[in-house]
Amino acid sequence: MSSTAAHRVSTGERINAAAGAGALLKALEERGIRLTRQRRVILEVMDKAERHLDADGILERAQKLDPGVHRVTVYRTIELLKKYGLIDELDLLHLRGDQHYYESHGPRDHIHVACLRCGKVREFESRLYEQLKSQIERDFHMKVTVTRTEVGGYCADCLASET
Amino acid sequence: MSSTAAHRVSTGERINAAAGAGALLKALEERGIRLTRQRRVILEVMDKAERHLDADGILERAQKLDPGVHRVTVYRTIELLKKYGLIDELDLLHLRGDQHYYESHGPRDHIHVACLRCGKVREFESRLYEQLKSQIERDFHMKVTVTRTEVGGYCADCLASET
């Protein structure tokens, strides 16, 4: 493995949210945002998610904890979290559809690497990626605030098991 | 400017399709795909597009050339081009909505850099990006076939004119 890279292999699953348990809830608390029963449930689901969830996935899990959570509230909470920059929005190359996936964003940016055959999504961090972002800032004289890199291909397992 | 980077500043506009005029049309011809009147119009629009178009944008322009082009045909043609890997699908960070944008993909991958304030989208190529992709292939032992990198931030002009 390259010495410049550190990656979390999350074989279809995400490593648990970077900033630790209850990070999103804490973040909203700190900002003095009203914490309703529904929001607590939704934040818990997102904080504990071990893989990337879309609105529907969040809703399903939330309703298992509390059937009184409404789909619209999920969307409104996602919007809130986006507004405060606490989560990132992904498409995962539309592998599964046109919906968006969300993850609470940890201290470092990472790349999502998806296998187009088996659907596993792995995360990848690299010094090169940081350098690339710096290069863009320098060359364009701009302030970069969001980045999204999604890579698709065929993973080692799928290449091996090819018929 | 860094010596490792070459970028096309396409101030909201794309530099004309990499592979030259009629590239998409030629590509389909070579593959022996039936070229209907509608397809020719749609391909012409996409080949000549100087900026990233979504399905609606393609439809509008196509209908100016030939009012008999149907929205559904646009979607079906996009699907066809995706199937043959002749175009790339972008979201541009959902700056303008949840639709997809398309571009005929040239010989090189590039990054899309969007200003969150003025909406200008510029394209950026970098050796670092190629290195990053190689690193992913090496580290994960995978074959990378698609990549999408979208960067958002505030461009020099917008930073300067900040009130």
Place this chain on the structure above:
DNA sequence: ATAGATGCAAATATTTTGCCGCCAG
């Protein structure tokens, strides 16, 4: 001639909005 393409309408998928009653702080 005929496989494959188009048009139309309707369905589907995903997300957003208006309005009103409710509850966290």
Place this chain on the structure above:
DNA sequence: CTGGCGGCAAAATATTTGCATCTAT
């Protein structure tokens, strides 16, 4: 108390599908 929040229904946006008809080769 009260201003923001949630529920419900409906709208909006974006894309896909079934089926009958047409057309490029």
